[in-house]
Amino acid sequence: MSISDNLKAFKMELDPIWVKLIAVSKTKPAEKIREAYDTGHRAFGENIVQEMVEKQAGLPADIEWHMIGHLQTNKVKYIAPFIHMVHSVDSLKLLKEIDKQALKNKRVIDCLFQVHIADEDTKFGFYFDELVEVLRSEEFSLMKNIRITGLMGIATNTDNQNHVREDFYELATLFKGIKQSFFRKSPHFKELSMGMTQDYKLAIEQGSTMVRIGSAIFGGR
Numbered sequence: 001m002s003i004s005d006n007l008k009a010f011k012m013e014l015d016p017i018w019v020k021l022i023a024v025s026k027t028k029p030a031e032k033i034r035e036a037y038d039t040g041h042r043a044f045g046e047n048i049v050q051e052m053v054e055k056q057a058g059l060p061a062d063i064e065w066h067m068i069g070h071l072q073t074n075k076v077k078y079i080a081p082f083i084h085m086v087h088s089v090d091s092l093k094l095l096k097e098i099d100k101q102a103l104k105n106k107r108v109i110d111c112l113f114q115v116h117i118a119d120e121d122t123k124f125g126f127y128f129d130e131l132v133e134v135l136r137s138e139e140f141s142l143m144k145n146i147r148i149t150g151l152m153g154i155a156t157n158t159d160n161q162n163h164v165r166e167d168f169y170e171l172a173t174l175f176k177g178i179k180q181s182f183f184r185k186s187p188h189f190k191e192l193s194m195g196m197t198q199d200y201k202l203a204i205e206q207g208s209t210m211v212r213i214g215s216a217i218f219g220g221r
Contacts, residue, residue: 003032004039006217014211019204022066022193024214030055032218037063045087045212049075056082068152068212070124073097077104085110087152087193087212090124092134095146102145110149112193115174117167118156125153128174135182148183150191150209151175155199164199168206175207 001009010021024045025033033044037060046052047069056065064084071086073094080101089095089111102109113134116125126134134140151174155167175192183189193210195203200211 003035003217007036007039007041010213010217017204019208020210022068022210022212023217024068024196024212025055025218026051026069026214028218030058033059033063036217043084045214049078053078066212076101080107080109081105083109085112085149087112088114088124090114090126092137092139095134095143096139099143099146108145108147110147110188112150112152112191113148115151115153115171117153117171119158119163120156123154131174131178135178147188148186149188150193151178152193154196155194155203161202165202165206168194168199168203168208172207 007023014021020043022043022045023036023041026045026047033055042062043064043066045066045068046055049071052065052067056063065079065082067079067083067086067088069088070090071088071094076094076097080098086098086109089098095111098109098111113131114125115131116123116127151171153167153171155164158164171194172192179189191209192207193212194208195211197213197216200208200213203211
């Protein structure tokens with residue numbers, strides 16, 4: 001199937017249940033993104049700053065660029081002028097830098113806290129207690145140029161479907177608790193970004209509002 005056909009199939013599946021599709025275009029050339037764009041799709045996910053900046057410069061201005069990979073603080077300034085959402089905020093230091101660069105660009109940048117839910121040390125993200133500590137901090141309360149819109153997580157890389165389901169269940173439960181405790185009056189805190197090509201159906205079952213799909217749209221690397 002073509003990129004167009006793949007996107008149409010996901011649109012038919014996801015639109016009725018109000019789940020947003022982030023087409024993961026990392027490592028894919030600009031012409032592949034253009035092909036997806038021409039079908040009407042606008043939200044694309046990248047994980048390397050330099051790649052994103054180069055693609056953004058040569059593609060239509062109405063594309064929503066989502067940073068889904070680990071983001072170094074010294075790279076924030078390059079994407080701050082245009083980034084739509086950072087899914088991978090995994091430290092207070094990074095959040096402060098996003099706030100700083102957003103202010104310089106006279107913007108408010110939407111962010112998701114990345115939470116460590118996988119049984120793998122190589123994954124990034126806040127542990128539950130660390131996230132609560134940040135939310136209670138004075139430094140966080142003073143940030144005016146970031147908007148926290150939800151949480152993101154990556155499940156354990158395993159064939160054990162029950163394990164993956166439990167990872168997503170934990171994140172969904174945390175999301176509800178964080179919303180109740182810290183964002184009860186914020187209509188913007190509504191996104192739960194979890195689920196990729198291999199596990200997005202389990203993620204949706206547990207309440208995902210955004211799925212990050214790459215190979216099922218663009219094919220393998």
